[in-house]
Amino acid sequence: MSSALFVALVVPALAAVHYYVWRRVVRDTTAPGSRPRRAGTALLVLLGVLLVAAPPAESALPKPLAVTVGWPGFLWMAGILYLCFALLVAEAVRPFLLRAARRGTPDGTVPDPSRRLFVNRSLALAAGAATAATVGYGAATALGPPTIKHLTVPLARLDPRADGFRIAVVSDIHLNSLAGRARARQISDLVNGTRPDLIAVVGDLVEDADVAELGPEVAPLARLSAPHGAYFVTGNHEHYSGARQWIDFVRQLGLRPLVNERVALPGFDLAGVTDASGTEEGLGPDYGAALDGRDPGRAVVLLAHQPVQVHEAVKHGVDLQLSGHTHGGQLWPFNHLSRLANPAVAGLHRFGDTLLYVTRGTGFWGPPVRLGADPDITVVTLAAPRTSPS
Incomplete structure (x- = not known):
């Protein structure tokens, strides 16, 4: 999204959301001109500025400043989302509480101002507490160690020599100013x-x-x-910053990049294609280069970042595709919305004769928060078909 489009579309929407939160959490719970109202207003303005500044700060500022801006800014992305959800739930409850507050008043129509204030403060406090608990849990999940999952996948063409072959699948580490060297060391271990x-x-x-x-x-x-060995294929974020430099760098680290190519392993072939977003820099996926001309009797496992690439995998007779990209949706309710753009969001799925496994990944994009999509590293065990004794 261009800067002009961001300013024209996103900033007004964010301003409107912040105004709604200010109205319910600050204006309706404090006296005009009071110190709490001024403090609450200033805090919301600051958080809104940090939210907008956090993404560009990652690359524009030195790391200490990027971290200082990034932590509150990115956390507030999740915070204002769930605070709005909580306040909208409170809207459904508010009329019943105000009706109860009218009982016992002289005319029975207008609640005493102190009772209205009590209702407003109670709802704001409940919404804030629910939001803090939700975001806190989500942050602990996102920043904690990924779950180790184990999955056995039978492949009809797998050579018996490869029966029990174990592939550790890791994706979407998203190392950045908030999750860096220590996270990479943890995941490696x-x-x-x-x-x-x-x-x-x-x-x-x-x-x-x-x-x-x-x-x-x-x-x-x-x-x-x-x-x-350890193998690597590019994701969309490598291409956003120039994938060639990252391909060269991971090769120096001892990982083998698979740039639209395959290698023969005992009992099956391993292939890898680049991400579709690499087309503009001349590094788009080439399924023919990676998959054509192989022995049709051998099973092939394809590494491809996005689940949507499975449609090409089916055309080329791939047995198993291993993907990431979705983060499992990362934040509820986006795990449901992710299904609109991806054929699968997480887990093992079948498309024709091709199996697709999508890991939820280990990192996060944007808010350092995960809800309903725990990070994972998956150990996929390949299984050869069993033959019945004669």
Whole structure:
């Protein structure tokens, strides 16, 4: 989105939402001209400014300042969302409470001002408490260690030699000013702790930044180790900042980028395609280069960042596609909205003869909050078909 379009569309909408929150949380609960009203107004204005400033601050400011702006700004993105939800629920309750407040008044129509104020303050306090608990839980989930999941996937063409082959799938780490080097080290240790045969990193290592800026944060991924190696395909966020630099960098770390190519492994082929967003820089996905000309009797596992790429995978006879991108929706209710843009949001799904597994990823985009979509690292165990004894 261009800066002009952002200012024209998003800023007025944000201003309207902040006005609604101010009206219910500040104006309706404080006296005109009072110190609490002035303080509440100033706090809401500051949070609104930080919300707008947080995304550009990640790349425009030195890291200490970016962190100072980013933490409150990005948390407030989630905070105002859930505070609005809570206040809208309160709107449904408000008429009943005000009706109760009218009882016992002389004319029975207008509640005593102190009773109205009590209702307004009670609803604002309840909405604020619910929001704080929700965002706090979501932040602890997003910043905590990802869950290790285990999934067995039978593949009809898998050579018996590869039966039990274990692939650790990690995606959407989104290293940035809020989650950097320590997060990369934690994820590397968790992945290595699963003792996989192979590691598949399926895109979005970083959040829209150059190697010069975030390379040191990504460097601990050099610790990733598996007998058959660690592989990488680009996600959309690598292409936003120039994917070639990240392809070269992860190769230096010891990960092998699969740029529209495949490798033969014992019992199956492993292929990888770049993200569709790479077309503009001449690095778009080339399924023919990655998948054509192979032995049709061998199973093939495809690494592709976006679940929507499964439609091409079906055309090329892929047995299993491993993807990320969706974050499982990251924030309720967006997990439901994500289904409008993706054929699958999380888990294992079948499309024709092709299986698609979508991990929820380990990181976050925007707010450091996850609700209804816990971060995960998935160990996929490949299973060969069982033959009946004669």
